[in-house]
Amino acid sequence: MANVLVCVKRVPDVSGEFALTDDEQAVDARHLGWTVSPHEECAVELATQIAGATGGEATVVSVGSDDSVEQLRNAIAVGCTRAVLVEADLASLGPVDVARAIADVVRAHEAAGTTYDVILLGNDAADTGDFQVPIRVAYALERPVVTGISTCVVEGDRLVARGDGPDGPEAFDLPMPAVVAVMEGGVSPRYPSIPGRMKAKKAQIETMAFEGAPVGSGRVRLKLPEVETSAVRILGTGADAAPAVVDVMEELGVLR
Amino acid sequence: MSVLILVEPDAEGAAVTSLEAVTFARGMADSGGWPVHAVVVGPVDEPAWTALVDQLGAYGVASVRHAQGEELSAYAAAAWAAALVEAAGAVSARVLLASGTPRGNEILAHAAARLDVAMAANAVAADSASPLVVSRQVVGGAALEEMRLSDSGVGIVSVAGHACEPVAAPSPSVPEVVTFSPELSPADLVARVARVEPAPPDESAALTSARVVVGAGRGAGGPDGFKDLLSLAELVGGALGVSRVVTSLGWRPHHEQVGQTGSRIAPDLYIPCGISGAIQHWAGCQSAKTIIAINTDEDAPMVTRADYAVIGDLHEVVPAINDELRRRRG
Numbered sequence: 319m320a321n322v323l324v325c326v327k328r329v330p331d332v333s334g335e336f337a338l339t340d341d342e343q344a345v346d347a348r349h350l351g352w353t354v355s356p357h358e359e360c361a362v363e364l365a366t367q368i369a370g371a372t373g374g375e376a377t378v379v380s381v382g383s384d385d386s387v388e389q390l391r392n393a394i395a396v397g398c399t400r401a402v403l404v405e406a407d408l409a410s411l412g413p414v415d416v417a418r419a420i421a422d423v424v425r426a427h428e429a430a431g432t433t434y435d436v437i438l439l440g441n442d443a444a445d446t447g448d449f450q451v452p453i454r455v456a457y458a459l460e461r462p463v464v465t466g467i468s469t470c471v472v473e474g475d476r477l478v479a480r481g482d483g484p485d486g487p488e489a490f491d492l493p494m495p496a497v498v499a500v501m502e503g504g505v506s507p508r509y510p511s512i513p514g515r516m517k518a519k520k521a522q523i524e525t526m527a528f529e530g531a532p533v534g535s536g537r538v539r540l541k542l543p544e545v546e547t548s549a550v551r552i553l554g555t556g557a558d559a560a561p562a563v564v565d566v567m568e569e570l571g572v573l574r
Numbered sequence: 575m576s577v578l579i580l581v582e583p584d585a586e587g588a589a590v591t592s593l594e595a596v597t598f599a600r601g602m603a604d605s606g607g608w609p610v611h612a613v614v615v616g617p618v619d620e621p622a623w624t625a626l627v628d629q630l631g632a633y634g635v636a637s638v639r640h641a642q643g644e645e646l647s648a649y650a651a652a653a654w655a656a657a658l659v660e661a662a663g664a665v666s667a668r669v670l671l672a673s674g675t676p677r678g679n680e681i682l683a684h685a686a687a688r689l690d691v692a693m694a695a696n697a698v699a700a701d702s703a704s705p706l707v708v709s710r711q712v713v714g715g716a717a718l719e720e721m722r723l724s725d726s727g728v729g730i731v732s733v734a735g736h737a738c739e740p741v742a743a744p745s746p747s748v749p750e751v752v753t754f755s756p757e758l759s760p761a762d763l764v765a766r767v768a769r770v771e772p773a774p775p776d777e778s779a780a781l782t783s784a785r786v787v788v789g790a791g792r793g794a795g796g797p798d799g800f801k802d803l804l805s806l807a808e809l810v811g812g813a814l815g816v817s818r819v820v821t822s823l824g825w826r827p828h829h830e831q832v833g834q835t836g837s838r839i840a841p842d843l844y845i846p847c848g849i850s851g852a853i854q855h856w857a858g859c860q861s862a863k864t865i866i867a868i869n870t871d872e873d874a875p876m877v878t879r880a881d882y883a884v885i886g887d888l889h890e891v892v893p894a895i896n897d898e899l900r901r902r903r904g
Contacts, residue, residue, distance in 0.1 A: 332713055333852050345713065356818075356835050412692065442679075442695070444834075446719075447712050449674075449695040449732070450683035453651075457687035462765040465651070465683075466676045482829070483649070483770060484584075484677065491768040502835045503821075503828035536692055538707065538720035548878040553866070556886035557894035563866060564898045566882055567810065570864055572786050572843045573899075574811055 320372040320435040320472045320494065323427075324365035325379050325420055325455075326354045326393060328386040329445040342539040344409060345445065354389050357440030359507040361500040364470060365438050366397030366508070372472050374435070375399050377427075381419045382408045387523055395510035395518035406528035412535030413446070417454030419528055424459060426526065435494040436477060441465055441501045446535070452499035463497040464490045468504025480504070576665045577603040577610045580658055580672035580681060581638075583618045587625030591673035593740035595733040596633045598700065599671045600743060606703035608668065609636040612749070613661040615654045615681075615756075616646045627749055634743025637750040639664065645758055650766030651677070655684030657756035662689075664754075667728055669706065674732035686730045694721045696734040710734070714834035715857035736840040736861035781830065786812030787841045789832060789859065790820060793848015793869070793888050797825040802892040803847060809899045815839060817855045833858035847888035851876025868892065 330336070330347040337346045354362075362378065369376035377400040378393035380386040390401040404419045411419075424434055437459075439452040456463030470479040472494070479490045479498055510518070553562040567573050579599045581592040588596075596610065603610045612635045618626060630638055641657035658681060662670050670685060672678035674696040686693035697708040698718065706723040711734050723729035781787065788807040794800055800814070807814045815832035816825070832839055834857040844862035849855060851867075851874055859865070867880035868891050877883045884891050 332716060333854060336713075336716070338717070345717070414692070445713055447695055447710075447714070448693070449679040450686060450693055453680070453683040454687050457684075460761070462761075463651075464765050465680045480771070483767065484675075485770050487771040488649075488767045489769050489771055490765055492765055496765075503831075506824075533692075536694070536721045536723060538722050540712070541709075541718050541720065542716075543718060550867075550878055550880050550883050552872070553882050553884050555884070557890045559884040559886065559891060560894035560898040563882075563884060563891075563895050564902060566864075566866060567843065567899075570843055572810065 320368055320374040321432060322365040322368050322374060322376045322436045322438060323379060323424060323434040324361050324376060324393065324398065324438040325440075326358045326362065326389050327380060327440070327443050327445075328352050328382050328389045329355065329443065338540050338542060342541065343537065344540065352385070352388065355440045355444035356502040357442070357500055360502050360505050361438040361440055362393045362396060362398065363505045363507040364500060367505070368436060368470070368472055369399075370397070375432070377402065377434070379404065379420060379423050381406055381411070381416050381528070390523055391518040391521065392510070394521045395514040396508050397514070400524070401521060402524045402526060404526050404528055410534060411528070411532045413448040413450045414454060415528070415532040415534070417451050417458055420451070420455050421458035422529065423526065433495070436470070436472070437461070437495070437497045439497070439499050441499045452497055456497040459497070461495050461497050462492050463499070464492065465499035466501050467498050468501055470498055575606070575668040576608045577606070577669045577671065578662050578665050578667035579610060579612050580670075580678065581612045581614050581626070581630065582673065582675065582677060583614055583622055583626055585622060587622050588629045589673070589675075590740060591675055591678075591735050593629065593633060594736065594738055595671055595673040595678075596630065596635065597738050597741050598697070598733045599669075600634055602669060602700040602703060605700070606668065610634060611637045611639065611661075611665045611667070613639040613641065613658055615641040615657045616649065617642070627751060631749050632742045632746045634745065634747050635749050636747060637665070637752060640751065640753045641756045642753055643755045645763060648767045649677075650763050651680045651684050652762040652765060653756070653758050654681045655688060656758050656762050658685050659688050660754070660756045662728055670728050670730045672732050674734045679732050682730050682732050689728055691728050691730060692723050693730040693732070694723060695732050697731050698734050698737040714853055715860065716853040735838050781813045781815050781832070782837050782839055784813035784839070784841050786810045786843045786845070787815045787832070787839055787862070788812055789815050789817070789844060789846035789849050790826075790888075791817040791846065791849030791855075792819045794820065794825065795889070799889070800826065802889065802896060805896050806845070806892055809896055812841070817849050817852075846876050846880075847892060849876050850874045851879060
């Protein structure tokens with residue numbers, strides 16, 4: 319039996335254009351939807367698979383505002399059975415703080431009798447892109463950690479994790495408990511079923527408060543890259559433009 | 575004080591991404607009045623080692639520290655970070671840098687956790703050396719964050735891939751080479767690569783190093799819609815890259831994805847076909863030198879951001895380009 323803790327972050331869905339708040343401290347999310355990163359969707363799927371295969375429990379945790387309950391319920395709808403919200407103002411937290419909050423949840427649950435054999439996180443958050451929370455969680459709990467992982471399975475008391483390395487697919491064979499940062503691409507996140515959604519609606523969300531003084535993120539301000547006015551040269555319409563395209567390729571010297 | 579950069583080796587010497595990061599490091603070091611030192615961890619065979627030291631000399635690096643030892647025969651991020659932290663102490667580093675490759679970010683994050691200091695991932699500019707402020711990519715490269723690191727101790731910064739062109743130093747140096755065996759604990763070796771598995775030829779490496787990339791998005795229409803695009807890629811000696819929609823729909827494998835959750839590319843020419851240009855995709859292709867977009871929608875972001883565009887259905891335009899290429903080759 320392997321219990322899994324999977325971490326998700328509520329982030330604005332910025333697939334289209336967006337603006338910044340007037341104080342330049344955040345993405346103006348008033349007209350945006352909310353989501354979690356694709357890496358985390360895959361981490362939730364892996365958590366559900368590992369718990370299912372070993373008869374363990376998959377718990378989902380999020381650090382953030384109470385709106386994050388929406389993302390926690392979405393994870394329950396696809397197979398997590400327990401959810402925890404660490405209520406905090408994310409604007410005042412940095413990766414050190416988020417990692418500490420997650421480690422605190424692990425310790426609190428351990429003290430109450432639930433141990434986590436595997437902790438899954440997304441490789442990097444879609445908004446802050448810090449690339450470090452999984453590793454800081456591992457150091458806080460003194461556990462081994464691997465990043466950039468596409469698939470992982472429990473084999474006895476070991477966790478076999480695979481990801482793409484510079485020389486080809488790499489395998490790691492880790493003792494548990496372990497921390498894994500998941501990259502999109504190894505599994506397809508499942509869609510919620512109607513019973514799954516019903517369960518999610520009724521699920522109790524355990525709430526904890528963020529303890530202590532945060533270190534913060536060091537953010538001075540956000541800025542949007544300068545929008546270049548379009549200087550596109552239209553080469554033509556439809557198939558008739560083909561000679562002009564090949565002319566450009568020849569000018570650029572990319573044809574061999 | 576100094577700037578220390580982790581250099582990742584490849585078969586020919588220093589990886590291009592590492593040379594970009596050395597260029598970035600030199601800019602930072604110059605404004606702080608510091609020398610640049612480099613550290614390489616793990617075995618590097620000849621002739622790559624000699625080439626690497628020569629390259630770093632051309633880039634103005636004062637010394638190259640090489641961490642060696644049997645325990646470093648297989649990659650383990652914690653052990654690499656232990657070596658990096660030891661080297662940082664030896665050169666009194668104020669700033670610790672690496673390229674923002676998967677490994678670069680991983681090793682730096684370990685170092686940041688070990689030193690209990692902040693890390694700025696994927697910087698594109700050093701705004702100030704004192705206080706230490708960098709601008710880094712957030713929201714998948716769609717926005718930048720000015721981030722201030724600690725005023726004392728070590729500041730850790732990874733440099734976004736293709737954030738700057740690799741440029742040799744105005745005055746080259748002959749780097750001092752120092753080898754050392756880092757002190758490692760058993761815990762540093764627990765999460766190490768157990769094996770590199772046999773795989774088909776690494777197509778994603780072909781994608782990131784291709785001079786021409788042919789991009790395909792939803793406009794391909796289905797899993798059978800890639801034949802002409804693959805022919806075009808072959809005719810120009812390039813690679814096929816696709817948008818996230820295409821891999822999410824299962825039309826093409828994930829390793830072909832260009833974007834925030836796929837590969838970041840910097841080809842001489844990118845030809846996105848039927849790709850509207852969502853931020854997720856733009857994050858992965860914005861470093862292309864020239865873009866020729868093919869799209870039915872002249873207002874699509876990919877078209878307005880491109881250098882050249884053809885307005886039309888890729889299934890008509892691409893075969894015509896292929897025919898034209900074949901005709902000119904006789």
